[in-house]
Amino acid sequence: xxxxxxxxxxxxxxxxxxxxxxxxxxxxxxxxxxxxxxxxxxxxxxxxxxxxxxxxxxxxxxxxxxxxxxxxxxxxxxxxxxxxxxxxxxxxxxxxxxxxxxxxxxxxxxxxxxxxxxxxxxxxxxxxxxxxxxxxxxxxxxxxxxxxxxxxxxxxxxxxxxxxxxxxxxxxxxxxxxxxxxxxxxxxxxxxxxxxxxxxxxxxxxxxxxxxxxxxxxxxxxxxxxxxxxxxxxxxxxxxxxxxxxxxxxxxxxxxxxxxxxxxxxxxxxxxxxxxxxxxxxxxxxxxxxxxxxxxxxxxxxxxxxxxxxxxxxxxxxxxxxxxxxxxxxxxxxxxxxxxxxxxxxxxxxxxxxxxxxxxxxxxxxxxxxxxxxxxxxxxxxxxxxxxxxxxxxxxxxxxxxxxxxxxxxxxxxxxxxxxxxxxxxxxxxxxxxxxxxxxxxxxxxxxxxxxxxxxxxxxxxxxxxxxxxxxxxxxxxxxxxxxxxxxxxxxxxx
Amino acid sequence: xxxxxxxxxxxxxxxxxxxxxxxxxxxxxxxxxxxxxxxxxxxxxxxxxxxxxxxxxxxxxxxxxxxxxxxxxxxxxxxxxxxxxxxxxxxxxxxxxxxxxxxxxxxxxxxxxxxxxxxxxxxxxxxxxxxxxxxxxxxxxxxxxxxxxxxxxxxxxxxxxxxxxxxxxxxxxxxxxxxxxxxxxxxxxxxxxxxxxxxxxxxxxxxxxxxxxxxxxxxxxxxxxxxxxxxxxxxxxxxxxxxxxxxxxxxxxxxxxxxxxxxxxxxxxxxxxxxxxxxxxxxxxxxxxxxxxxxxxxxxxxxxxxxxxxxxxxx
Numbered sequence: 141x142x143x144x145x146x147x148x149x150x151x152x153x154x155x156x157x158x159x160x161x162x163x164x165x166x167x168x169x170x171x172x173x174x175x176x177x178x179x180x181x182x183x184x185x186x187x188x189x190x191x192x193x194x195x196x197x198x199x200x201x202x203x204x205x206x207x208x209x210x211x212x213x214x215x216x217x218x219x220x221x222x223x224x225x226x227x228x229x230x231x232x233x234x235x236x237x238x239x240x241x242x243x244x245x246x247x248x249x250x251x252x253x254x255x256x257x258x259x260x261x262x263x264x265x266x267x268x269x270x271x272x273x274x275x276x277x278x279x280x281x282x283x284x285x286x287x288x289x290x291x292x293x294x295x296x297x298x299x300x301x302x303x304x305x306x307x308x309x310x311x312x313x314x315x316x317x318x319x320x321x322x323x324x325x326x327x328x329x330x331x332x333x334x335x336x337x338x339x340x341x342x343x344x345x346x347x348x349x350x351x352x353x354x355x356x357x358x359x360x361x362x363x364x365x366x367x368x369x370x371x372x373x374x375x376x377x378x379x380x381x382x383x384x385x386x387x388x389x390x391x392x393x394x395x396x397x398x399x400x401x402x403x404x405x406x407x408x409x410x411x412x413x414x415x416x417x418x419x420x421x422x423x424x425x426x427x428x429x430x431x432x433x434x435x436x437x438x439x440x441x442x443x444x445x446x447x448x449x450x451x452x453x454x455x456x457x458x459x460x461x462x463x464x465x466x467x468x469x470x471x472x473x474x475x476x477x478x479x480x481x482x483x484x485x486x487x488x489x490x491x492x493x494x495x496x497x498x499x500x501x502x503x504x505x506x507x508x509x510x511x512x513x514x515x516x517x518x519x520x521x522x523x524x525x526x527x528x529x530x531x532x533x534x535x536x537x538x539x540x541x542x543x544x545x546x547x548x549x550x551x552x553x554x555x556x557x558x559x560x561x562x563x564x565x566x567x568x569x570x571x572x573x574x575x576x577x578x579x580x581x582x583x584x585x586x587x588x589x590x591x592x593x594x595x596x597x598x599x600x601x602x603x604x605x606x607x608x609x610x611x612x613x614x615x616x617x618x619x620x621x622x623x624x625x626x627x628x629x630x631x632x633x634x635x
Numbered sequence: 636x637x638x639x640x641x642x643x644x645x646x647x648x649x650x651x652x653x654x655x656x657x658x659x660x661x662x663x664x665x666x667x668x669x670x671x672x673x674x675x676x677x678x679x680x681x682x683x684x685x686x687x688x689x690x691x692x693x694x695x696x697x698x699x700x701x702x703x704x705x706x707x708x709x710x711x712x713x714x715x716x717x718x719x720x721x722x723x724x725x726x727x728x729x730x731x732x733x734x735x736x737x738x739x740x741x742x743x744x745x746x747x748x749x750x751x752x753x754x755x756x757x758x759x760x761x762x763x764x765x766x767x768x769x770x771x772x773x774x775x776x777x778x779x780x781x782x783x784x785x786x787x788x789x790x791x792x793x794x795x796x797x798x799x800x801x802x803x804x805x806x807x808x809x810x811x812x813x814x815x816x817x818x819x820x821x822x823x824x825x826x827x828x829x830x831x832x833x834x835x836x837x838x839x840x841x842x843x844x845x846x847x848x849x850x851x852x853x854x855x856x857x858x859x860x861x862x863x864x865x866x867x868x869x870x871x872x873x874x875x876x877x878x879x880x881x882x883x884x885x886x887x888x889x890x891x892x893x894x895x896x897x898x899x900x901x902x903x904x905x906x907x908x909x910x911x912x913x914x915x916x917x918x919x920x921x922x923x924x925x926x927x928x929x930x931x932x933x934x935x936x937x938x939x940x941x942x943x944x945x946x947x948x949x950x
Contacts (some may be wrong), residue, residue, distance in 0.1 A: 182814075205746065206739050206742060206746075207735070207739070207742075208727065208730070208738065208742055209736075284645075354859050380730075382727055382728050387727075388730075391727075391730035391731045392730075392731075394731040395730065395731035398636075399636055399733045400936070401729075401730075402638060405639070405640070406638050406639070406640055408944060410948055410949070411732045414950075416638060417638065417639045417640070417944075418637055418638055418639055418884065419636065419637055419638075419639055419642045419787065419791075419881070419885055419939040419940070420636055420885040420887065421942075421947040422944075422948065422949070423636060498749070605791075615644065
């Protein structure tokens, strides 16, 4: 079956908007030929009828449903469970491209960890004026409590999920860093499990790099954070509970690492030690991989009304008797305003140029940049600094005059809270939409672990904007996901 | 060593799964019996409804509606769908503790029962629907048995199964053999075989006592048989052995409470004499057994789940 090209011109709502550049197509070159690393998949697709493809799609959805990879939609009377939309066609990345991504992500996380270690101790970078002092210290995600607290290996962000996009020129750029409690890795692993079943032959022939070791590497990373004098550190995963939308992932990771999945109510802090209530009494905990936001981990230190964490947890952490991963306060390094300074941060600590570029970012806090943003609201993407998940966002070319006016007002009232970026045409990849293969916009979220050392898993979650022409890939806004195949260069580098 | 909350959830998975299976069987026997329009048939329906704890025996006149409500009424705490939903909710909370094979079985039953078309499937073949649910619950237990580690968690799950089973069979026997409350003794051959069916005991009974249906033998079989997995005595043997396994895993020395109660109850049933029970009255004996089961449940909580923190803090 033929692959339809998405015509972006059709999606442009108003003639006033500048016709956007053509998005990069992951599978096809501009003159319509299949890129070499997609050849095997293309060949397989040409042998499958639309009905066979749809049948495979149903098989995959059933697999997700049976596994309980669902999120709960709470309705007025009853709540139902739905699967996160998943697409059976893998997104494929060539070996050389991945090498560059891997190097870029490693460099970036090294620099960001150094940045966090610095601003939570000497604050040299602020004194040298590389990043504005008030930008960091006034950020809501900056945690005064973390000042001068010892963090092993200076690894603040142990699990990082960065959002990359491929620009029109084919170059990958970082759109956002996620250093708080990034999620999605279970979808990476579940999509892989599914796609191995759906395209076994193509999978084998392509030489896809394995991501199976992720849970093992995560456990190694977490254990490396424990104090040296605790030879057999007890690691746990802390979840807000079964009603959290990412609960499946928390249970999944605990199961695959073979460590207990605890909730706040299982924890007891006594004498600055953290214990869990077991059937045989209390048992000491050394490392907590927490999937609870900073605000909720300890009602004595952070939000008082929280029951998701444990009272006294933070003091135990300060005393060095337990390690919290990721460290509280890492959010200041993925703040949307601090983001604009990351290339300088990399240069400052490592003396290197950023391997993966940033997206050009206008800080509305700067007067000159604000006026530029206000004059170009119909072309830019405006984001609230504190918001995530695709909320509080204006996509200029897809917005109405009324929405633009609304944002203009908000920008003038509170410029510090907004940044703007040019509208990037995310690259497109083939997806199965209603029995037909069509191009949809995608991004890329690889996962980087940092403890004693930094490891990038050779795979990623590819998020898909399933709505035709949409650039928003967040699952809360109609996004789906698909497997990502990173090809080996044939030299046996299967980690 | 496992989290107290996890042990609690596994225990309740066992209880809810067993309860769902028993309710399916009672409904199935009731629907099957009431295909006949005999007096014995309506007696069977009344027994089934009393055994599920529904005091409104007038419903025995509309057995299909009663069975439908028992199967799929979400608002009724005692319905099969409620038990399955709770078992599955508990399983979700300890998803990291049960194998994928085991989880899939339970999730499948849940998805079928909560499907918008479940009512239609029930209408099209209610006995088939119940039969399939029972078969799937067996698959769930089998998958657990074959794939989960038979350690502490497994023992908690089975403790839930056997305690629940002992109490369910006990309640059924109370309804059938209890005196008073102006109940006529069950003597009809058809009604007696139906009672055995409710305990999934007909075929094993025939092997021991042949086709001779005697209320006394039935009581002996469901209460005191050593080998039949649904006799109360068998349940208490299992409860005792899983409790001692848990205590062994926990490295707790000596008697911790629940095992003493379980051992005493097992011994009472092991050395019981049916003639003495009949002299004393089956009601009183059964009531005592059920009270002991409830006491084991409470004592289990005190020892492993809801213990006082002060006793357990490091000095």
